[in-house]
Amino acid sequence: MKQFFSSKIAVAILLLILVFTAGVVGFHFFSEYSWIDAFYMTVITVTTVGYGEVMPLSPNEKLFVSLLIISSIFIVGYAISVITEYILSKNIGILRQKKVQKKLKSMHNHVVVCGFGRNGKQAAQKLLAYNRPFVIIEKDEEIIDRFSDDDYLFILGNAIEDEILLKAGIKRASTLICATPNDADNLFIVLSARQMNKDLKIISRASEETSYKKLKLGGADNVIMPDKIGGDHMASLVVVPDLVEFLDNLTVSGQQDSINVEQIPFEKMCPHGREQAIRDLDVRKKTGCSIIGYRSPSGEYIVNPEPSLVLQKNSKLILIGRPEQIESLKREYGV
16 A cells, blocks of 8 residues: 555656646746746746736747646646545554554453464454454555455554554453464564463464474464365365265354354353263253263363263363254353
């Protein structure tokens, strides 16, 4: 955006210089005015002020002045519109950033998304569908101008700078998503963010296999390789196409009438705080949903847990069901 406006302003200034030079040179040689008189005549002609001529004009000189006035009207009008548009865009950008900062002051446990490329945009759409508060750091002003009206909060700047991370409220955030296309930038962001917030959950994108371990050592909790996932997915469509297609149809976020999978924390499943076995919850009978997974307090996952498994505090259950069953589940347990 800056380059766009800079080029337009440069063209406008060049046109102004050309028309002004043509006027001075024309009056000096065509009308035999002195340089000072030629300069004066050009100024009052281009600005259409309308003061009297230095000397009476001949018919040919009047034709020259008329052409100069017509050309200067268009050129000066163009220059004014370009400069006005540039000033307004600057003011709009400043007002937008002030509005974002005002909203950020009241945000806690939010998500910071670094980069609004393909992966960053997908992450933002998911967070928006799940009503999770988040802010996006993006260094391309043109992208911000294009998407700022789509319920997204943007901060203009490079996420590798500590000042920009602090503006995004990194110390109050719960999660950081590094989605820039550059692994070196992601590593730098991860290192900086981990120093600022020890409790921050960090999820980073990686393009190269060699970057995976570096990002993990740098403090990333999860490292995602989109290219590898895409390749595995395509190969799976060859080996087990029906299974992959079924899994693709499972929805974990979005509109309420399309969700098929949900996770419920222990506090919701056992509001009284007493640990219970899965069979005692009788979730299937109450909601129609089936329990397909269990996450223990230590982070261990158990697929298709036994009915005798006792839910522990700080654990989570993962359930599957039709959209209406998921809705019944949420009503039953107040999610």
